[in-house]
Amino acid sequence: MRRQGRELAVMALYAIDGLPSFERRQALVRFWQLFVTPEVHEGLFEPSTKNPHPMEEPALWKAFDAMTEEVRNPNAQFRSAREFATDRIAGILEHQSEIDNAIRKASRSWPLHRMPQVDRSILRLGAYELLHCEDVPPAAAINEAIEIGKRYADRQSRSFINGILDRIFQTSSRA
Secondary structure, eight states: OOHHHHHHHHHHHHHHHTTHHHHHHHHHHHHHHHHHHHHHHHHSSOOOOOSSTOOOOOOOHHHHHOOOOOOOOOOOOOOOOOHHHHHHHHHHHHTTHHHHHHHHHHTTTTGGGGGGGHHHHHHHHHHHHHHHOSSSSSHHHHHHHHHHHHHSSSSOOOOOOHHHHHHHHHTTTTO
């Protein structure tokens, strides 16, 4: 549930990255509206097959195709993941300038705006957990960010994310 919550948080952060603060709330409302049926959530987190048939639609596409106007209650797992994600997003937005400064310092000469958007979203989540979530061990925060990077970012991003978050941890008060 926590991994799915983190992935949802990264997706939402990606969706609102670059938006003015007055538009973020509405963008987040629309983001959560994508999950009106449990099938969308299940399709999103369904394990991918190694070599799918070229004509087979991904599970998420099937879920969107099956959506109707009828809104059903999401399952308990999605509610928990969404609650976790919402908590993380609120914390990241509240501390965004501090988090972004920590990422800038750790990345040395690599400007934040030049980083790939998905990497930036993952780094913000990881940095928030390192700096503000005492209940998450630092190694777990870094590992979770790397695992999310494996799923959503490119191969080079893994070591980049690891290096930045490790520097943030080394310079934080939790080190």
